[in-house]
Amino acid sequence: xxxxxxxxxxxxxxxxxxxxxxxxxxxxxxxxxxxxxxxxxxxxxxxxxxxxxxxxxxxxxxxxxxxxxxxxxxxxxxxxxxxxxxxxxxxxxxxxxxxxxxxxxxxxxxxxxxxxxxxxxxxxxxxxxxxxxxxxxxxxxxxxxxxxxxxxxxxxxxxxxxxxxxxxxxxxxxxxxxxxxxxxxxxxxxxxxxxxxxxxxxxxxxxxxxxxxxxxxxxxxxxxxxxxxxxxxxxxxxxxxxxxxxxxxxxxxxxxxxxxxxxxxxxxxxxxxxxxxxxxxxxxxxxxxxxxxxxxxxxxxxxxxxxxxxxxxxxxxxxxxxxxxxxxxxxxxxxxxxxxxxxxxxxxxxxxxxxxxxxxxxxxxxxxxxxxxxxxxxxxxxxxxxxxxxxxxxxxxxxxxxxxxxxxxxxxxxxxxxxxxxxxxxxxxxxxxxxxxxxxxxxxxxxxxxxxxxxxxxxxxxxxxxxxxxxxxxxxxxxxxxxxxxxxxxxxxxxxxxxxxxxxxxxxxxxxxxxxxxxx
Amino acid sequence: xxxxxxxxxxxxxxxxxxxxxxxxxxxxxxxxxxxxxxxxxxxxxxxxxxxxxxxxxxxxxxxxxxxxxxxxxxxxxxxxxxxxxxxxxxxxxxxxxxxxxxxxxxxxxxxxxxxxxxxxxxxxxxxxxxxxxxxxxxxxxxxxxxxxxxxxxxxxxxxxxxxxxxxxxxxxxxxxxxxxxxxxxxxxxxxxxxxxxxxxxxxxxxxxxxxxxxxxxxxxxxxxxxxxxxxxxxxxxxxxxxxxxxxxxxxxxxxxxxxxxxxxxxxxxxxxxxxxxxxxxxxxxxxxxxxxxxxxxxxxxxxxxxxxxxxxxxxxxxxxxxxxxxxxxxxxxxxxxxxxxxxxxxxxxxxxxxxxxxxxxxxxxxxxxxxxxxxxxxxxxxxxxxxxxxxxxxxxxxx
Numbered sequence: 001x002x003x004x005x006x007x008x009x010x011x012x013x014x015x016x017x018x019x020x021x022x023x024x025x026x027x028x029x030x031x032x033x034x035x036x037x038x039x040x041x042x043x044x045x046x047x048x049x050x051x052x053x054x055x056x057x058x059x060x061x062x063x064x065x066x067x068x069x070x071x072x073x074x075x076x077x078x079x080x081x082x083x084x085x086x087x088x089x090x091x092x093x094x095x096x097x098x099x100x101x102x103x104x105x106x107x108x109x110x111x112x113x114x115x116x117x118x119x120x121x122x123x124x125x126x127x128x129x130x131x132x133x134x135x136x137x138x139x140x141x142x143x144x145x146x147x148x149x150x151x152x153x154x155x156x157x158x159x160x161x162x163x164x165x166x167x168x169x170x171x172x173x174x175x176x177x178x179x180x181x182x183x184x185x186x187x188x189x190x191x192x193x194x195x196x197x198x199x200x201x202x203x204x205x206x207x208x209x210x211x212x213x214x215x216x217x218x219x220x221x222x223x224x225x226x227x228x229x230x231x232x233x234x235x236x237x238x239x240x241x242x243x244x245x246x247x248x249x250x251x252x253x254x255x256x257x258x259x260x261x262x263x264x265x266x267x268x269x270x271x272x273x274x275x276x277x278x279x280x281x282x283x284x285x286x287x288x289x290x291x292x293x294x295x296x297x298x299x300x301x302x303x304x305x306x307x308x309x310x311x312x313x314x315x316x317x318x319x320x321x322x323x324x325x326x327x328x329x330x331x332x333x334x335x336x337x338x339x340x341x342x343x344x345x346x347x348x349x350x351x352x353x354x355x356x357x358x359x360x361x362x363x364x365x366x367x368x369x370x371x372x373x374x375x376x377x378x379x380x381x382x383x384x385x386x387x388x389x390x391x392x393x394x395x396x397x398x399x400x401x402x403x404x405x406x407x408x409x410x411x412x413x414x415x416x417x418x419x420x421x422x423x424x425x426x427x428x429x430x431x432x433x434x435x436x437x438x439x440x441x442x443x444x445x446x447x448x449x450x451x452x453x454x455x456x457x458x459x460x461x462x463x464x465x466x467x468x469x470x471x472x473x474x475x476x477x478x479x480x481x482x483x484x485x486x487x488x489x490x491x492x493x494x495x496x497x498x499x500x501x502x503x504x505x506x507x508x509x510x511x512x513x514x515x516x517x518x519x520x
Numbered sequence: 521x522x523x524x525x526x527x528x529x530x531x532x533x534x535x536x537x538x539x540x541x542x543x544x545x546x547x548x549x550x551x552x553x554x555x556x557x558x559x560x561x562x563x564x565x566x567x568x569x570x571x572x573x574x575x576x577x578x579x580x581x582x583x584x585x586x587x588x589x590x591x592x593x594x595x596x597x598x599x600x601x602x603x604x605x606x607x608x609x610x611x612x613x614x615x616x617x618x619x620x621x622x623x624x625x626x627x628x629x630x631x632x633x634x635x636x637x638x639x640x641x642x643x644x645x646x647x648x649x650x651x652x653x654x655x656x657x658x659x660x661x662x663x664x665x666x667x668x669x670x671x672x673x674x675x676x677x678x679x680x681x682x683x684x685x686x687x688x689x690x691x692x693x694x695x696x697x698x699x700x701x702x703x704x705x706x707x708x709x710x711x712x713x714x715x716x717x718x719x720x721x722x723x724x725x726x727x728x729x730x731x732x733x734x735x736x737x738x739x740x741x742x743x744x745x746x747x748x749x750x751x752x753x754x755x756x757x758x759x760x761x762x763x764x765x766x767x768x769x770x771x772x773x774x775x776x777x778x779x780x781x782x783x784x785x786x787x788x789x790x791x792x793x794x795x796x797x798x799x800x801x802x803x804x805x806x807x808x809x810x811x812x813x814x815x816x817x818x819x820x821x822x823x824x825x826x827x828x829x830x831x832x833x834x835x836x837x838x839x840x841x842x843x844x845x846x847x848x849x850x851x852x853x854x855x856x857x858x859x860x861x862x863x864x865x866x867x868x869x870x871x872x873x874x875x876x877x878x879x880x881x882x883x884x885x886x887x888x889x890x891x892x893x894x895x896x897x898x899x900x901x902x903x904x905x906x907x908x909x910x911x912x913x914x915x916x917x918x919x
Contacts, residue, residue: 343808344809344811346809353807360803361807362807363804364797364867365800365801366800367796367867371796375797375805387793393734411737
């Protein structure tokens with residue numbers, strides 16, 4: 001916080017007063033007040049469904065004036081936005097979590113999608129190129145303006161979105177979970193950029209679940225809970241404690257963010273030896289390099305690493321070769337070599353892989369809870385190829401109770417559940433296959449604090465029932481909080497291992513950095 | 521929330537009535553639309569549409585659409601499309617005619633060869649689509665051209681016929697009267713119809729009782745009774761009408777058996793379930809251990825066999841194979857599936873819906889022809905009905 005000046009004396013750029021908004025009988029916001037000072041970075045936090053996104057939609061005019069109660073003052077004047085164009089004209093720019101870039105168009109085309117510099121209606125390509133270059137420089141990108149969006153990583157795409165916002169004379173930049181899909185390096189770069197904007201006087205509102213990032217860069221933090229403002233914390237008045245934020249978000253004392261557990265570790269269950277895999281398209285690129293690991297019964301092993309380290313690729317190549325080519329290596333279960341050459345065989349052998357992308361790879365969103373739970377083990381609810389719908393329903397109800405899935409019943413579409421409940425359905429699906437080895441890839445991504453705690457509890461129960469659990473996560477505190485042992489992966493290889501009780505973010509990062517230094 | 525199972529039980533009960541309607545509107549809506557259209561045309565045509573002769577004709581005329589819609593539904597559910605079915609049906613009809621007429625192959629043998637050939641054609645197209653991952657639209661568009669051309673080659677640009685009478689019976693025959701041969705009422709057919717109606721009601725009662733005994737939510741009792749009375753009434757009435765003409769057409773029996781088999785297959789079997797999962801989210805299905813490519817491949821093989829069967833039915837009905845046969849069938853079949861509630865994005869659609877969609881189109885064709893509406897205007901109306909049906913469906917989905 002040393003590089004920032006206190007903004008306490010600065011006038012507010014935005015005041016939202018007494019905002020209330022209902023959807024039918026559901027009150028999404030009630031009497032929310034929210035003030036942002038000129039030039040600050042203001043973090044907006046709260047559990048999923050607390051009303052953060054609704055508040056931002058009210059601000060940007062997605063919900064037009066008249067559809068909510070209360071008033072909005074921007075730059076000292078009352079504003080009544082009819083749509084998003086009205087707010088954009090004043091320099092209020094929102095960058096959504098799901099990026100709105102067109103993959104097969106160039107960076108320049110994307111930035112100037114609506115307002116291309118033109119002469120007589122014909123796009124002035126040179127001018128567009130020149131301006132794009134200038135904007136990219138501001139966000140620290142060295143890519144050519146002609147580069148297609150699809151060819152750059154998610155982190156850089158995020159920066160292109162910000163460059164696009166800058167092209168519109170931004171006064172208030174709103175970022176909805178900007179680092180949710182970024183790795184540590186890209187996240188750090190993005191946060192640096194926000195600090196740079198602050199120095200130049202641009203005000204930002206940042207919605208995020210990542211509390212460590214928030215405490216690092218925010219000047220002030222406003223907490224929403226159940227559609228109400230809980231309070232605003234000033235980070236310059238004294239250090240803000242992450243646990244304090246969590247307490248305000250959930251209104252109850254979580255003992256800690258991670259449930260306690262006494263590990264009961266048994267014999268080696270799962271063993272991988274010399275596992276390698278190559279990229280499916282660029283066949284010369286070895287993405288997983290001679291990885292070996294052992295997991296014992298009742299043990300939770302974390303795999304840490306930067307995004308792109310090859311963690312997901314390792315897990316998926318292991319799980320029925322669903323990723324990569326030229327896969328070599330051996331896998332043993334209880335000392336016996338197992339055939340994992342396709343997904344059905346991997347499941348049969350006793351593996352389960354809970355994907356990091358539950359919407360695209362984990363669930364059939366149009367189908368109900370019941371059908372999703374039975375999907376990977378239909379043999380368990382059928383007789384000679386005919387499904388016993390009563391048996392299936394009972395299985396689903398059992399898991400719904402055990403996992404505390406919140407829904408009307410087991411016939412509810414999974415697409416209509418919250419992220420945490422969706423994740424519980426995916427977990428149920430895999431538990432129903434009766435696995436001995438569970439690989440959980442980013443098990444709590446995009447899930448709110450309360451649901452995270454429940455997922456951790458479930459993971460602990462699984463380990464305590466004697467299963468071997470592997471957790472892949474980009475959130476180091478999470479791995480430190482729940483794992484008995486953490487292996488560190490870097491550039492496709494395991495480069496270090498830390499015991500759970502000794503693990504800190506520093507010594508994990510050190511393992512990565514040491515390897516990086518050696519490479520240079 | 522100390523005990524979640526108790527707290528959620530109460531609202532579950534309250535919501536039942538309204539929620540049930542909302543969830544099942546899609547299915548029953550279809551049936552109600554079909555009934556409404558029948559009633560409208562019955563009124564407009566002064567009852568001609570429900571005359572025994574005409575009703576039998578509607579069944580005969582639409583048999584091929586229904587047969588192919590069963591296969592097409594599964595293809596659409598997996599997220600694909602098959603544009604080649606009309607050409608394949610035409611080609612197989614022509615091929616069968618050449619076997620039976622100039623070469624005098626026995627009709628049963630020839631039919632079997634035709635069904636196998638249909639399966640091979642489906643396998644060839646399915647291979648490109650499932651394993652080589654060429655979009656089905658393109659593969660089957662090519663198939664549409666290829667088999668149309670092959671048919672003309674096989675037939676040498678002329679109609680081939682007539683067929684052996686026993687082959688004609690496939691389409692134009694009726695089941696024999698076993699009980700009484702006198703009078704004009706075919707009592708055997710009527711009994712079969714009534715037995716079918718009783719069986720369906722009994723089935724639905726059994727399933728309801730089974731669900732209730734395990735505490736599964738079911739439809740409200742009043743609704744259950746009304747539904748079954750209506751179903752029973754309609755089937756009995758149709759059976760009565762058909763029996764007053766010449767009894768049940770053979771092709772109706774084939775259709776009935778196929779509909780029952782496919783409805784069971786898609787609703788109740790593991791493979792049926794997997795087909796829906798592939799259409800709903802292919803990657804998730806694959807990572808759940810489902811062999812998605814193999815499933816897509818077999819849905820196309822199945823489609824080929826059904827298209828071949830439809831081709832034989834059409835040839836038998838016309839008593840000749842002509843180079844024009846099968847033209848535009850694919851559009852009727854695809855339209856039937858979409859009117860019947862299948863989703864163009866895959867993963868959604870029911871066999872019963874597709875059958876109802878096929879008959880809805882059939883009744884409209886027939887009714888408009890009786891009214892003397894020109895073929896030009898008929899196309900316009902059918903197009904608008906297709907668009908309207910899908911719009912209503914999309915609207916219902918969004919609510």
